[in-house]
Amino acid sequence: MAAPNLTPSDPSTFILKGIPGLEDAHIWISIPFSTFYVISLLGNFMILFVVTEEKTLHKPMYLLLCMLALTDIGMSTCVVPKALCIFWFHSKEITVDGCLTQMFFLNAAAAMQSAILVTMAFDRYVAICHPLRYATILTNSRIAKLGLVGLIRAVLLVLPQPLLVWRLPFCSNRVIPHTYCEHIAVVKMSCGDTTVNRTYGLVITFVIIGLDLTLIGLSYVLIIRAVLRISSKKAHRKALNTCTAHICVMLVSYTPYLFSVLTHRFGQGIAAHVHILLANLYLLVPPMLNPIIYGIKTKELRDKVGKYTCRM
Template structure:
């Protein structure tokens, strides 16, 4: 480690991830909630994909977007959590330079995809609530496929310059990254060259992608809330409003930590490094865990199918295999 602090590096072969600076002694303790959130995210999102694939009645725009969100959450959390847990549990801190750039691209690319999917889901809710008669003719399967493709292309193309900006930078003094993963700005700060291009492009992405997406989501839900207020019965208003509030909570749980992390990395010089890292982890950990709960378990059609598969069909299959008659049959 001492050599790493005194040697100049030009595109080093490996980086060393510190984890959470200042909280190294608590890494094992911190890993427990992180691991629990990861397991919930894997099980929850995998269950949603399984149920939507198996049930033809769920082959609708809302559930297609939900499936896209589940895939995005699985990739986003899996690109960070396994390496993060290996740091916490086994002190495995080294990461190859190419692997670091790949991880960086996947994290930011799929974060941008998640933001775009939130916009698509807000559009779906807007049409379903504000103009329900045109929902089936507006959001057809080809239209859903085009929206999904647009989200993927926008994220893939706009995020692509990030690893190239890092790759072209020379490094000096250290190859130690004070973070749990290869965050773009955390790696760029190691460069000895002018990093203004990376800073400005990162801010452009933050305001162009996140800013525009938040604007469109806000407009959609503003119109939705206006329609909800005009609904005839109180029960319907409360039910629809409760669904929208839970969706907005998930959206805020993604955007608030993401924007906080982006802005404090650049302007929050008085914020502790451990707080930087923890906030950067929150928008990669919390939404993948909450999304299947809010969008999946609280959606009646998915909840009913999960109940049928695991509590009714499951025992019948087991009793058939074991030759014992199920009490549910």
């Protein structure tokens, strides 16, 4: 009965298979998918609402947190609604244009998120190493400009990716063994030469992630050096505690992403459903955990969220 769903009736469409090998468990898999998605939407929209309403939170750090919340919402929304349609309604068809659009916005949001994490590291560096100059170095307008630079970088680097896929020929095989239009999964369907696509995909991954992790690492080397110069252990803990939330968010964001990318490209012995589950966890878990981490670790934000929660 499921066989007709794996044959696109229109040559301008692809078929998203879902999670190969776990089709019978799609309904059960949809439960954590939908739960994580709802929690992430509630958490991130709560942060956006509270920061917008509270003028005392109109500061660079909270502006960055709002940017992170927007990218988290964008990343998960690019994927989860369509994945749930596959799981619940067996709605597996997606147009080529829709597929490439999803690919662009998903990868642009991921690149933007990485740029925001770099800016957050710079924010922590200035707060700890130059506390007296923090207000003059990091103004709201400067943070907005850095955010715009990150957005422009994301668009310029990611836009060629779907355009290069668009020029590829696709023959009889138009079934994507995935829940969304992941770049490599789409490229593998082509019956043409995909060398340029694979090379460009790998290059922008290492350019974005490699450069951003290097900048973040440099920021924390300078932070640790500044902290070690402080004689008081209490001051040590206070300084490092301001970085805890950012470090947790980085680990939650980068670790599953790098693991997913590396296993997808080089882990040939790993089952397909493991690749796909890892790729989806990267898009589900960080957007859910990020507002929770900052809500717990940032007292000022926690207090304001508590105030509005009590009113409800």
